Amino acid sequence: MEQNNNAQFQIELIEEIAEGTYANMAVIAHSTSEFVMDFVRVMPGVAKAKVKSRIVMTPEHSKRLLYALQDNIRRYEAQFGEITMPEQRGGFPAGGGFKGEA
Numbered sequence: 001m002e003q004n005n006n007a008q009f010q011i012e013l014i015e016e017i018a019e020g021t022y023a024n025m026a027v028i029a030h031s032t033s034e035f036v037m038d039f040v041r042v043m044p045g046v047a048k049a050k051v052k053s054r055i056v057m058t059p060e061h062s063k064r065l066l067y068a069l070q071d072n073i074r075r076y077e078a079q080f081g082e083i084t085m086p087e088q089r090g091g092f093p094a095g096g097g098f099k100g101e102a
Contacts, residue, residue: 021052035062 023039030036035057042049057065077083 023052025049030059030062034058 025040025042027038037055038051039053040049
C-alpha cells in the first residue's frame with residue numbers, strides 16, 4: 001500500500017503549550033535508537049538549574065530537525081543579518097549555552 005505524502009492534517013496547539021517555555025541551555029545525548037534533548041533554564045547567580053522540557057526523537061527526526069533549524073537560520077539571517085555568537089564577540093555565553101553530550 002502506498003502512503004500518500006500529500007495528506008494534510010491539523011495540528012492542535014493548546015494554550016499552556018502556546019505560551020512556550022524559555023530555555024537558554026540544552027544538553028543532548030544519544031543512543032543507537034534515539035536522541036534525548038533536555039532544555040534547561042539557567043538563572044544568573046543560581047547554582048542549580050532545572051530541566052524545563054525533555055524531547056526524545058529518533059535519529060532520523062533529529063536530522064530533520066537539524067535541517068529545519070539550518071533552513072530557518074539561513075532565512076532569518078537573510079532578513080535580519082548574521083547572528084553573532086558571544087565567542088565571536090570575545091565573550092562567553094551566559095548560562096552555558098547549548099551542549100552536545102553523548
